[in-house]
Amino acid sequence: MRELIKSWKTVPSLAVLAGLFVAPLSLLFVVSFWSKKLFRVVPDFVFDGYQKALVSYWDVGLNTLAIAISTGIITTTIAFFFAFFIRFKAGRYGDILLFISLVTLFGGYLVKIYAWKSILGLEGILNTALIGLGIVSEPLGALLYNRGSVATALTHFLLPIAVLPIVASMRNIQDITLEAGRDLGAGPVRILLGVVLPQCRAGIIAAFAFSFLIAAGDYITPLFLGGTDGAMIGMFIASQFSIRFDWPLGSAMAFLTMFSCLTVVLIARLAIVRGRK
Amino acid sequence: MVNDRGNQLNQKDSPLVRLRDLSKSFGRVEAVKSINLDIKSRDFLAILGPSGCGKTTLLRLIGGFAEPSNGTIEIGGNDVTRLGPERRPTNMVFQGYGLFPHMTVRENIAYGLKIQKVSQSEREQRVDDVIGLVRLEELADRGTGELSGGQQQRAALARAIVMRPQVLLLDEPLAALDLKLRQAMQEELRRIHNEIGGTFVFVTHDQGEALALSNRIAVMDEGNIVQEGGPEDIYASPESRFVSTFIGEANILSGRRQNSVVTLAAGLDLPSSSGPDGAVILVIRPEAVQILSDNSQVDVRTEGTIVDKVYLGAYVRFQIQLSSDEFITANVPTLNLSKEYFSGDRIAVGWAGKDHRILMDS
Numbered sequence: 001m002r003e004l005i006k007s008w009k010t011v012p013s014l015a016v017l018a019g020l021f022v023a024p025l026s027l028l029f030v031v032s033f034w035s036k037k038l039f040r041v042v043p044d045f046v047f048d049g050y051q052k053a054l055v056s057y058w059d060v061g062l063n064t065l066a067i068a069i070s071t072g073i074i075t076t077t078i079a080f081f082f083a084f085f086i087r088f089k090a091g092r093y094g095d096i097l098l099f100i101s102l103v104t105l106f107g108g109y110l111v112k113i114y115a116w117k118s119i120l121g122l123e124g125i126l127n128t129a130l131i132g133l134g135i136v137s138e139p140l141g142a143l144l145y146n147r148g149s150v151a152t153a154l155t156h157f158l159l160p161i162a163v164l165p166i167v168a169s170m171r172n173i174q175d176i177t178l179e180a181g182r183d184l185g186a187g188p189v190r191i192l193l194g195v196v197l198p199q200c201r202a203g204i205i206a207a208f209a210f211s212f213l214i215a216a217g218d219y220i221t222p223l224f225l226g227g228t229d230g231a232m233i234g235m236f237i238a239s240q241f242s243i244r245f246d247w248p249l250g251s252a253m254a255f256l257t258m259f260s261c262l263t264v265v266l267i268a269r270l271a272i273v274r275g276r277k
Numbered sequence: 278m279v280n281d282r283g284n285q286l287n288q289k290d291s292p293l294v295r296l297r298d299l300s301k302s303f304g305r306v307e308a309v310k311s312i313n314l315d316i317k318s319r320d321f322l323a324i325l326g327p328s329g330c331g332k333t334t335l336l337r338l339i340g341g342f343a344e345p346s347n348g349t350i351e352i353g354g355n356d357v358t359r360l361g362p363e364r365r366p367t368n369m370v371f372q373g374y375g376l377f378p379h380m381t382v383r384e385n386i387a388y389g390l391k392i393q394k395v396s397q398s399e400r401e402q403r404v405d406d407v408i409g410l411v412r413l414e415e416l417a418d419r420g421t422g423e424l425s426g427g428q429q430q431r432a433a434l435a436r437a438i439v440m441r442p443q444v445l446l447l448d449e450p451l452a453a454l455d456l457k458l459r460q461a462m463q464e465e466l467r468r469i470h471n472e473i474g475g476t477f478v479f480v481t482h483d484q485g486e487a488l489a490l491s492n493r494i495a496v497m498d499e500g501n502i503v504q505e506g507g508p509e510d511i512y513a514s515p516e517s518r519f520v521s522t523f524i525g526e527a528n529i530l531s532g533r534r535q536n537s538v539v540t541l542a543a544g545l546d547l548p549s550s551s552g553p554d555g556a557v558i559l560v561i562r563p564e565a566v567q568i569l570s571d572n573s574q575v576d577v578r579t580e581g582t583i584v585d586k587v588y589l590g591a592y593v594r595f596q597i598q599l600s601s602d603e604f605i606t607a608n609v610p611t612l613n614l615s616k617e618y619f620s621g622d623r624i625a626v627g628w629a630g631k632d633h634r635i636l637m638d639s
Contacts, residue, residue, distance in 0.1 A: 176375035179342055182362045183369045184389030184440065194388075198379040 032251035041247050049252030057236060057253060064216055064233040065260060067147050071154045072212030072268075078155070079162035079207050084196060086163070087170040088178065098167060101160045109157050113224045116153040120144040120225075145227025153225055154215045161214070162207035169203030170196070205272050209265045216261050233257050291354075293318040293476055294339065294444055299348035300500075301334055308334040310500035311348065316444070321470050321477045323487035326497035327523065332480045333372075333448055335497070339478065340446050341365045353443055368442035372449045374433040376421040383408070383417045386436045393440075407435040410469060427458045431465070438473065447479035451486060463489055484524045488512065496520050517636060521560040528566065528605045530559040531638065539635055542601035545579050547635070556638040565632035566607035568595065569625040570615060576630030581605065583622045597626055 035044040082101070086094040119125045120143040127139040143149065173196060181195040197204070219234030226232060233253060240250030292315035301309040308331040316322050324332045337343040339350060341362035349358045357365050368389075376385050383404060390400045408417050411431040416424060424432060430450065437445055450466070451459045467490060470477055481487050487494050488508045495505040496519075504511060504520045515521035518529060532541035534557045539547045541559060569575060584604070585596035593614060595607045607626060618624065 174373060174375060176371045176373050177377055179362070180369070180371060180375035180377070180436075181388075182342075183340065183367075184436070185363045185392040186388075187363060190392065195377060199377075 028251040028254060031247050032255055034248045036246050036248055039245065041245070049248035050256065052249050053253045053256055057233060060231055060233050060236060061257065061260065063147070063231060064257070065264065067151055067154075067222075067230065067232060068212050068216035068261070069264060071151045071158065071215040072208045074151065075155045075158045075162045075211040076204060076208045079159055079166050080197070080204065082159070083163050083166035083170055083203075084192065086167055087173070088175070098163070101163055105160050110220070112157050113153055113221055116149065116156070116225060117144065120149055144225060146229040149225045150222050150230040150232070153221050154218060157221075158211040158214060162211045165206035165210070166200055166203040169200035173199045201272055205269050208268050212264065212268070213261055216257065292316060293353060295351040296339070297349045297351075299335075299338060299350065300346050301338055301343055302346045307500050309338065312502055314495060314502060314505070316476065316478060318476055319474055320493055321491045322479070323491035323494045324478065324480045324497060325484060325487040325494050325524070326482065328482055330497040331500040332497045336446050336448055336478065336480045339444070340367050340369045342369075366443035367446055368437035368440045369446040369448065370433050370437050370450050372452060374429045376429055376432055376436070378421055381418050381420055382413060382424070382432045385421060385432060386439050389436065389440045403439050407439040410438065410472065411435045411465070426453055427462060430454065430462060434469070438469070442475070444476045444478060447477065449480055449482070452481070452483075459486075466490060488524070496523065514634060515560060517639065518558055518560070521634070521636075526563050526606065528561045528563060530561070530603055530605070532557050532559060534635070543579055543599040543603055544601065545577065547577065547630075552635070553637070557635050558638045559633050559635050561605075561628055561633040563594070563606040563608040565628045566605060566626055567628060568607060568609055568614075568618065569627050571625070573627070575627035577633065578625060578627035580623060580625050583618055583620050583624060586618065586620055597624070
């Protein structure tokens, strides 16, 4: 009886989960097998959406994964060092640093995109500086509208989100394990990779998953900074729903993206956990 | 007691560790004040003092975990003052153990040897040896989280010993263990020190532990080493009020010295060895105080009233109020009591003149 009452208490949260997460996903999953007749979407059980998605969008899909994986790796790496500094080097200023890095999240993400646009653009800060210093004679067009500019802006935006879980898991590391490492002859690099990193694997996995998944699903940054080179799948999925009204194709693309992303996260997790030896 | 281990043997050796004018300040707080100390090879040295006396800071200076504000540290004839712990011939057993939670016991112990690139066969041999030495054979392949406090302690000890440090540093090694385990680990430490014969320096606030384990004790107070010597010397000849009350129990009676005669507030005149005139204290251990029958001959004799009496099995503990209203504690072996005494009895107490010490009152 008690068990029953206890389990009843989970009903509200389960209802929220079901209403906001499971239902829309199931709906999309069903729709992904429907077919599109002229301007109407009719219930059906065909694989047209998946076929079209794989044939027409595989290259954008791979591009998306490439950008998101590199964003995830770069963000997590920088976040690891930043978190290490906050936890072990900054002393009482650590919390202030963490707070400041989180405050940048409130700066809004369009602002950051425009900031990078004005930094990397043809008449942007970087080009002006390079010309002013006489390093180049003409503005470099290659700075903007490519994978690199997208990954840069995404890294900037995602960094605080990645720092947080790593700092949290580093808080559980005892300072004396670092001292013990030094005592046994380990230099700074060995301490970092052999003592600190293995003790905050959970945080690193979370940081990579967050930054990779958010990057992979982003469709605003590539729109403004990506050009043709830096196009990402999210832009095309969005347009299937908003402009082209091809819900089956959009849903199929969404599911393919989701499964590839989950695969990447699982592989990354395995790689980090296996890294033990 | 225990300090027949090599004390004489070491006298002629030059010191292994030499601390000169060593000091360390944190901001305005001087944790360690200009310490000079020699540690000989094979010493089992206790740095003993109350919490906050700077003893852990001193140990961390020797280990290289803190940089001295002033002074030098030499180990084996080399100046290591500016070297980090990874480049010193010392290894530390940390108070919180500091075992790596992501490794098994064996991996923890092998870690330092791997860094030194000791060949695999030698590494395995040495790791197995110390695992046997600290008796962790059964648990060697477990994670450190599965160990009890005492087992973690032994794993941490093994991890340091396997490096064969010239000086093994132990920071309050037994503080976190319960009484029984602490006594067992004391014996383990003594046995291990005998077996591997290294130089051990350990920090403790427990005077019993210091007396039981070490062959030399450095007593610290407020950043200074106030006395240093063998356990018997320190116990029998404390040089200050602090040392006499911190190590063992002591009765302190106040008095004055004038023209080489000490007059106690309790109304006694003692012909004293020479010393400057002024306020002095007389230090006498409770076990040296006797309750006198009328005819006994002792050097120092006075009268008092028993205010409290506690039977403790092997001996009876009396609190005696003297004429100066000072109290004196006497631990009298039960077998030596010729008759029964009660609270309120007027009695004569006394002790042999060689048993007390007269110190300037600082």
